[in-house]
Amino acid sequence: MRAVLVLMSALLVMVVAGCSVNDDPPSTGGDATGTRIEVGGDDALQWGDGQYGVVLAHGAVFDAASWEDQATAIADQGATVIAVENISPESIAAAVAKLHDDGHADVALMGGSAGADAILQLVSQQPGLPHQLVLLSPNKVVDGLGDEPKLFIASEDEPVADVSQQLADNSPGQNNDVILLPGSDHGQNIFDGENADAAMGAILERLAG
Template identity: 60%
Template sequence: MVDMLGTLKRTALAPVLVLALASCGGSPETASTGSTGDSSGQTISVAGAPASRWGQGDYGVVLAHGAAFNAASWEEQAVAIADQGASVIAVEDIDPDAIRDAVEQLQGEGVADVALVGASAGADAILDLASQDPSLADQLILLSPNATVDGLGEEPKLFVASEDEPVANVSTELAASSPGEENEVTILPGTAHAQNIFATDQAGPVLDAMLQRLKRFAAP
């Protein structure tokens, strides 16, 4: 079934919404690591580890990059998210504990609700964290996660993958098996894995889908 984005194909298995752009293992990534210049956001420290920061909104978003990328690689997406009224932190360390530290830093600033967005290895780290603490995240957006997990909560989840990448079935399985009534999987044409999608003609539609999800499920 073709969805409202036109170029994106959605597999409707269960009412599930998840956005994730990170993973801690599995399929290797092949794209470059992205910009490391001064346009990559304000450099901050999260629990002693470096991170990049955009925006000062009342809704929080933590970004976890893939293994071949870095925090600055989220620049274009982070700027768009911040322009929508969010406080955005992209962690350099994608260990689950480091992601939790970023969530707690935003909460310490008074940001009550935080979305987790991950790609490949970053997505895997988010899944690990969310399965340990299902109430931590307000919503999940995951790009090309590499493995399924149990124990997720009922938060909205969006899963995105390319139909011809080796781990495409993982996103489909997660959307079907995860708790909650706002879970969704979007399967794209092509082979691009995780953040490599942003180097294809699917970049605009995927970013638009992310922004729509973040706005839709942001705290009122």
């Protein structure tokens, strides 16, 4: 009987361990090539030195370094990119202020999931702040956005896909687009799926325009 109990306990540990492995653990992005800076008293990473400014806000289980591939691609086409570690609206606003102070007149805001929600909260309070928005899988609809161009990207089978469609349909301005990709990947997980190239291509085209 004791041997059976020990075996059952071992199996339970294996099942729990297996669940934790498949539960989208936080991504650290490895050793990021971005420069570590301070923005508003918080850590951030910066890539590039182009004329256009871009601020990145990560999802809840990600971090600033998780934007490594996307930030590098955006910087390579002529932007200065800052990924904030603290995704509060205040920290995002501080990153925008730094880019403005450094001479970047136009700053786009890009975020995934919780980072997209933080950007929406900020922009609903300061609708004239960004030059444009690029948001992956926002989780809730907000009012009070400005006329800036907006690109919403989500997967058509994820539970919050309708949020991106509603934001695109109901937001002010003439250049509000939504891209619904096949599958169910959420937020930055889109960049790990089969639709990564399609998503990144649309983002680079938008940020270059």
